[in-house]
Amino acid sequence: MNNPGPETDFDIVVVGAGLVGSPLAQVLSEQGWRVALLDQRPSSGVDLLDSVDGGLSQRCTALSLGSKYWFDRQGLWQPLNEDACPIRQVVISQKGQFGSTRLRAAEMNVDALGYVINNELLTGKLLQLIGNSSVHFVPDSTVTRVSAEEQLINVYHGTAALSARLLIAADGVSSSVRECLGTAVRTHDYDQSAVLGMLSLETDHNNVAFERFTETGPLALLPRPGNLMNFVECIDSSEVQQVSQLDDDHYRQRLQQRFGMRLGRFDGVGPRHIISLNRIEAAQQIAPRTLLLGNAARLLHPVGGQGYNLAIRDIAQLQRLLGECITASGLADPGKADLLSHFVKLRASDQRRTVQFTHTLARSFRGRSEMPAKIRALGLVGLDTVSPLRDWFTRSTMGLSA
Structure with a gap:
């Protein structure tokens, strides 16, 4: 992991070094993209691992077999x-x-x-792997403004700024990137x-x-x-x-x-x-040179444990598309509008089906009426x-x- 330094220009900036952003940054870096990973936390992966107490206070993630295969x-x-x-x-x-x-x-x-x-073990070990990669890790950073131009997007955090051709927001349900974009959300309580x-x-x-x-x-x-x-x-x-x-x-x-x-x-x-x-969904998953992933794009009801596994399938599709941008002559533009639109089109069916599947389970298997319960x-x-x-x-x- 490269420590923050004078480098400010990247192919891809990923915001959020959590369960979605960390593996995403890792695999994109291995494809050959110059990747920066920003996170609000000041701690490193080793710190996260040291903080796990091994007792009865641990929160977890259920990885589907498909997600395990991807990892x-x-x-x-x-x-x-x-x-x-x-x-x-x-x-x-x-x-x-x-x-x-x-x-x-x-x-x-x-x-x-x-x-x-x-969760902390998973995130910590992923960050340890990033520590041995070429990913440029920028801790203690909160995105305060983004500004898209024709060929790049500027990402401002505190008094510093980075530029990239693609910005990926993986910074959770309270995404600072989504807020900076002014992207509306649809909420179901x-x-x-x-x-x-x-x-x-x-x-x-x-x-x-x-x-x-x-x-x-x-x-x-x-x-x-x-x-x-x-x-x-x-x-x-x-x-x-x-x-x-x-x-x-x-x-x-x-x-x-x-x-x-x-x-x-x-x-x-x-x-x-x-x-x-x-259930919280961003009205749009893409903006100029920007893509929302994970809970920044949609937060699902936990029934069935589908949310994180859907995000991994999104990552896998993005990885395939960006891999196709790599040619013998070099790396093509990862943030071009038609590529992001194609990603949305390819993922729409699975996303829609998973959201509806989870929503139906959450609503259908609830209620005190005797007849519906028997049905x-x-x-x-x-x-x-x-x-x-x-x-x-x-x-x-x-x-x-x-």
Whole structure:
């Protein structure tokens, strides 16, 4: 990783050294592009790794098998593999109803349906890899203004500025680049919040993940090393104050009641974090010489764990398009308007389908009405008994159907 210096002119500037921006900068640099990576944090990848406490406070990401394949093809999977917990099976059920379905890796002839990894470990290890690359890393930098010209775009951060032919915003749902562009967003409020945290079990989870739909929304449990599981509990917004005031033991009892005894007794829970759930989409994913990716482009409901995996598929497509810009005579213009428009066209179907799939799951598997719950349960029974439908659903969650 090159430290900030006098160099100010690049082919591509990536803003946001998180789960999207870090691997993106790495693979584009390896294609031969001169890449700068800006991030608000002053810390390096080593600092991030040192900050992981290994206890019950870790937040995680569920990587689909398709995302794992992409990381593997880039040579990025080996340093991540030791910290990634495989998902061998997913059990989907409706609380209070008989219907359920199981998605099994063995039925798809794969080792795992996906992998669960700690967010800070993933980001930290990706930044360590960037440390050994030609990426020009600029920490402690917040974009305050952007200005596009015919042949380049200027990116201002503090009192400094960089120029590039393409600016990629991967700086999250509160994207400073998107704000500088004045890009409008469309927001859907689910009137829900998510409680995030980790719990420990008395028994082994056997690498099984669970998605349980309840009257207030889905509850997901994701396997972690040993007898630990990450949980995402969706609750009505009206419950936030009450739930936030529960101590660890009372919250453990609440979680146990919602999930049941399929995994035996929950032994303990760690610190919890509550976030509001909204779907937020940028009205446009591109602007002159600018592309929005990841949560800067769209934030999805966490049900099904589709958001990050969609972003990885976006990265893979962009990587292919920019690779086609490399000719025997050199590097073509990565920020030209027709290339960015072509990217949007190529990705539109998968993006639209994933957004609708997630939105439908979030809305359909929620509610206290007895009849809809029974209908939904029958749908889960049907999913488990109709093999082609179950296989399509499995491949969708694995990120292999796009």
